Amino acid sequence: MRALRIGMRRGWAEHMHLLRNRRELIGTLIGAVGFFALMLLWMGDRPVKGTDVSNATFMTAGFLAFTVFSNGLMTLPLSLVTDREEGALLRLRAVPGGIPAYLTGRAVTVLCQIALQSALLVATAVLVGGVAPPRDWLTLAWVLVLGTVAVVPLGAAIGCLLPSSKSGAGMVALPMMLLLVPSGVMFPVTAMPEAIQWVAQAFPLYWQGLGLRAAFLPDSMLVAEIAGSWRLPYVAAVLGAWTVAGMLLAPGLIRRMTRRESGSRLAERQLATQAA
Amino acid sequence: MSTAVSVRGLRMRYGAADVLRGVDLEIRRGEIFTLLGPNGAGKTTTIEILEGFRRRSAGEVSVLGTDPEKGGDDWRARLGIVLQNWRDHTRWGVRELVVHLSRFYDAPRDPGELLASVGLTEQAGQQVGRLSGGQRRRLDVALGIIGRPELLFLDEPTTGFDPQARHEFHLLLTRLAADDGMTVVLTTHDLAEAEKLAHRTAILVGGRIAVCGTPGELAREVQAQSSVRWIEDGRERVLSTPDPSRSAWELHRRFDGPVPGLEIRRPSLEESYLELIGRAA
Ligand SMILES: Nc1ncnc2c1ncn2[C@@H]1O[C@H](COP(=O)(O)OP(=O)(O)OP(=O)(O)O)[C@@H](O)[C@H]1O
Ligand SMILES: [Mg+2]
Numbered sequence: 312m313r314a315l316r317i318g319m320r321r322g323w324a325e326h327m328h329l330l331r332n333r334r335e336l337i338g339t340l341i342g343a344v345g346f347f348a349l350m351l352l353w354m355g356d357r358p359v360k361g362t363d364v365s366n367a368t369f370m371t372a373g374f375l376a377f378t379v380f381s382n383g384l385m386t387l388p389l390s391l392v393t394d395r396e397e398g399a400l401l402r403l404r405a406v407p408g409g410i411p412a413y414l415t416g417r418a419v420t421v422l423c424q425i426a427l428q429s430a431l432l433v434a435t436a437v438l439v440g441g442v443a444p445p446r447d448w449l450t451l452a453w454v455l456v457l458g459t460v461a462v463v464p465l466g467a468a469i470g471c472l473l474p475s476s477k478s479g480a481g482m483v484a485l486p487m488m489l490l491l492v493p494s495g496v497m498f499p500v501t502a503m504p505e506a507i508q509w510v511a512q513a514f515p516l517y518w519q520g521l522g523l524r525a526a527f528l529p530d531s532m533l534v535a536e537i538a539g540s541w542r543l544p545y546v547a548a549v550l551g552a553w554t555v556a557g558m559l560l561a562p563g564l565i566r567r568m569t570r571r572e573s574g575s576r577l578a579e580r581q582l583a584t585q586a587a
Numbered sequence: 588m589s590t591a592v593s594v595r596g597l598r599m600r601y602g603a604a605d606v607l608r609g610v611d612l613e614i615r616r617g618e619i620f621t622l623l624g625p626n627g628a629g630k631t632t633t634i635e636i637l638e639g640f641r642r643r644s645a646g647e648v649s650v651l652g653t654d655p656e657k658g659g660d661d662w663r664a665r666l667g668i669v670l671q672n673w674r675d676h677t678r679w680g681v682r683e684l685v686v687h688l689s690r691f692y693d694a695p696r697d698p699g700e701l702l703a704s705v706g707l708t709e710q711a712g713q714q715v716g717r718l719s720g721g722q723r724r725r726l727d728v729a730l731g732i733i734g735r736p737e738l739l740f741l742d743e744p745t746t747g748f749d750p751q752a753r754h755e756f757h758l759l760l761t762r763l764a765a766d767d768g769m770t771v772v773l774t775t776h777d778l779a780e781a782e783k784l785a786h787r788t789a790i791l792v793g794g795r796i797a798v799c800g801t802p803g804e805l806a807r808e809v810q811a812q813s814s815v816r817w818i819e820d821g822r823e824r825v826l827s828t829p830d831p832s833r834s835a836w837e838l839h840r841r842f843d844g845p846v847p848g849l850e851i852r853r854p855s856l857e858e859s860y861l862e863l864i865g866r867a868a
Contacts, residue, residue: 573635
């Protein structure tokens, strides 16, 4: 189909624009990878409490999970809002087949970003942190893919609901940060009170992290996991359930958002930003 | 089929505000049609209903033989659209964006020729976000005609154009209408532009079309009252009349000779337009 083909090229082009944009590039490299490298150097050598596994290995799985999560549920929704505010969405709406191409493009860009950042993280882990390469590549691959597929439609749905890029940034970043702490991606989840463990298990971030730890960490780490198991079938089931939820939510919300988009809404918002 | 756009009894209500209260329009194929009206008159609303971007409250609308609310991709491919407020794709290269959007059409214009026709050849490699306001607008116009539309909608396309760019833009539109038989519907605040460019113009005031016609018809319709001034008994007299030559002739008879200080003034199109808007508001 033509729209899908154009959408893929569009997504790749947007990805390249991000790479060419200095601010964006520095934000990604310093913000994500640089921070990770610092953390590795600072506390990577120490073992995770009560185990013989290095902090570096543990953090690698956690940062990977968070990269997927934040690209899908923060970067993607915010770029949808920005496209809406600048009129990119409306321009594509004026073109035959434009909306499917636009959505494909956004998904492809997010996938490219996730792939690039994940590769950089793993490379940093191996080179800077002396982390052994993942012991289970197959698990790494399917958890990354399923985790990505789980957050992309969900992120699109969230993007449709955000009122503006200004307020939207806070609205997605805050819950994200709150979720980061109890999800077991920074330190073992079993160190948390049990009630919080339950909350964390309702969201995809915990499961994504768990699946990635299964790929990186030896079974001796299982003492620090809930139920003392990698619970991979649950990882697949929960991430699958979030995928389905996102797929059910997103199309209706996207349709509503594009249908409501018009020139005077654009003008209204632009006036509002000028006034502010 | 010789009708491109047909609108009957179009109404649009936003909450309690009645913006369009029964608009009737008939736009013929191959004509350049301008829609004039004060800020907030509902020009953008009307045009967006025609583009299928907005649901109307009531009325019958047909654009290229299709109800815009039911128009699919095939219908959309026959339209070109230039909106009032685009600031998108700032990170794309000018040429890159043109090429990208051309891919959506079966027989698009050549990107290079298209950029040349709107005077953006030198900017082809530049980022869209670095263009000046007028250049940006020209790019919007180029993107509007990239798919060789049968019908082109432009919402205030010449805002921010310098005189030369405006002149070239008029030539471009006239050429497109003449050579390709493209129908052009545009909104503007510039009366001179409408007068110069349009085959027909409609003035939208108070939610209705106040007048609609060729520049000549429009002038006759809105310039109903001319003023005749003269001096009588040492005082200046003024008479408003639809037929100034007749008044002058009558005065001439009454004075039985030259009328002192006789002056006949037809209001400019702009004055008439302002008066018309004042009357309808
Ligand atoms: N989505 C909306 N919700 C509520 N009111 C709206 C909406 N869009 C437009 N309006 C109102 O409808 C009226 C007509 O707006 P419109 O944008 O069609 O005018 P316009 O003739 O294009 O004006 P301008 O010359 O300033 O571009 C205005 O009073 C505007 O405030
Ligand atoms: Mg307008």
